[in-house]
Amino acid sequence: MNATTAPRARRTETASPPEPVKVWLCSNDELPSELASVLAEHWLDEEEQQTADRFLFERDRRQYLVAHNLVRRALALEAGLVEAELGIWRSPRGRPFLRPMPGGLPRGGGHLDFNLSHASGYNLLGIVRRHRIGVDVEVLDRDAQAIETITSTFAPEEQEWIARVGQGPARDRRALRLWTLKEAYSKARGLGLGLPFDEFAFTLADERGVLAFRPPAQDPFPRWHFLELEPTPDVLVAIALPVDEATASRPPELQLHLGFPWARAVPHPVTLPDPVGLPQR
Numbered sequence: 669m670n671a672t673t674a675p676r677a678r679r680t681e682t683a684s685p686p687e688p689v690k691v692w693l694c695s696n697d698e699l700p701s702e703l704a705s706v707l708a709e710h711w712l713d714e715e716e717q718q719t720a721d722r723f724l725f726e727r728d729r730r731q732y733l734v735a736h737n738l739v740r741r742a743l744a745l746e747a748g749l750v751e752a753e754l755g756i757w758r759s760p761r762g763r764p765f766l767r768p769m770p771g772g773l774p775r776g777g778g779h780l781d782f783n784l785s786h787a788s789g790y791n792l793l794g795i796v797r798r799h800r801i802g803v804d805v806e807v808l809d810r811d812a813q814a815i816e817t818i819t820s821t822f823a824p825e826e827q828e829w830i831a832r833v834g835q836g837p838a839r840d841r842r843a844l845r846l847w848t849l850k851e852a853y854s855k856a857r858g859l860g861l862g863l864p865f866d867e868f869a870f871t872l873a874d875e876r877g878v879l880a881f882r883p884p885a886q887d888p889f890p891r892w893h894f895l896e897l898e899p900t901p902d903v904l905v906a907i908a909l910p911v912d913e914a915t916a917s918r919p920p921e922l923q924l925h926l927g928f929p930w931a932r933a934v935p936h937p938v939t940l941p942d943p944v945g946l947p948q949r
Contacts, residue, residue: 686920687777687797689909690935692742693805693899696734696789698928701726704733711740711751734928735791739764739784742793742929748774763858783855790903798915799889802856802908804848808840809902815843822846823869823882841904846870848906849878849894856908857887870894881944891945893919895938899926911943919943 699707708717716736723729740751743766747754755767765781772778777797785792785804792805810818812835819830830842849870854863863884871880878894889910897905907922923935 686915686918689801689907689920689922689940690742690746690795690925691803691905691907691922692738692791692793692925692927692929693903693905694734694738694791694793694926694928695900696730696791699734699737701730704730704737707737707751708733712736713752713756716756731786731789731791735784735786735793738791738793738928739782742795743780743782745929745932746773746775746780746795759858761858761860761862763855763860783852785851785855790900792905794907796909796920798920799910799912800856800858802852802854804851804855804906806844806848806904807902808837808844808904810840810844815840818847819843821865822850823866825871826869829872842872844904845872845876845896845906848904849896849908852906852908853892853894856892856910877941878944883945887945889945891916891943893940893943895922895940897924897938899924909940911945916943 708720712720720729720732723732739756740754743754744751747766756764757767758764764784768778773780779797780795781800782793782795783801783803787805788807788809790805790807792803794801794803819827822830826846830839830846833839833842850865850868853868854860857863867884869882870878873879876896878896881892881894883890889912891911893909893911895907897907899905919940922938922940924938925933925935927933
């Protein structure tokens with residue numbers, strides 16, 4: 669039997685793994701102020717540069733420049749575009765998104781969703797090629813009045829969970845853990861603070877991890893992956909990712925990058941927790 673008549677072995681079709689979720693945590697110290705200003709002149713668009721110039725305090729301007737340079741650099745690496753070529757638009761609620769390109773992106777696909785958060789000198793960026801992502805970063809530096817205000821927006825069962833510990837660092841940590849998760853979820857939905865925080869609730873483990881999630885009404889994705897991290901002491905990170913049929917059985921890997929993305933450095937792999945939310949039908 670020659671090669672032209674030999675039966676061909678059947679190929680086993682296997683679904684390719686989902687594209688990894690990519691997250692960057694970058695402190696302002698990772699990008700010197702002078703360099704951040706130079707990069708902004710070449711990378712940021714006119715509207716972003718005008719926004720940066722309106723800040724009264726240099727620390728706020730620097731935070732903005734580092735955060736938005738981070739967005740442009742990381743998106744450029746993912747999309748295969750030059751930083752200044754990225755068109756970033758905003759939804760009616762103010763959520764930024766990447767302008768679609770005819771024919772898709774140079775590095776494949778036509779969709780990149782991203783979400784940015786910054787607080788107290790830290791910047792957090794999440795990028796995903798499917799659906800949406802929401803991220804939030806908080807530093808354990810809030811005063812007692814701020815913690816009271818934050819807690820007052822939560823659902824009753826969440827307020828009761830916070831009240832089980834006395835005043836002090838343990839209470840502050842519980843409040844900010846819930847706050848970061850709620851922010852991440854609301855931002856993934858594209859609603860921001862337009863979604864009242866007492867309309868949905870989390871049940872958290874005492875140390876770290878989401879045990880249960882009660883979604884608000886009309887959530888198109890009633891099951892979610894929620895991840896809590898503390899990459900640096902007292903810096904709390906929360907990430908929210910919706911679950912659909914395609915990702916329910918094979919959740920994507922999360923890659924955590926630390927520092928400014930000058931190059932494609934080796935990330936820290938992170939396993940996403942099991943989804944939580946309404947029971948599967």
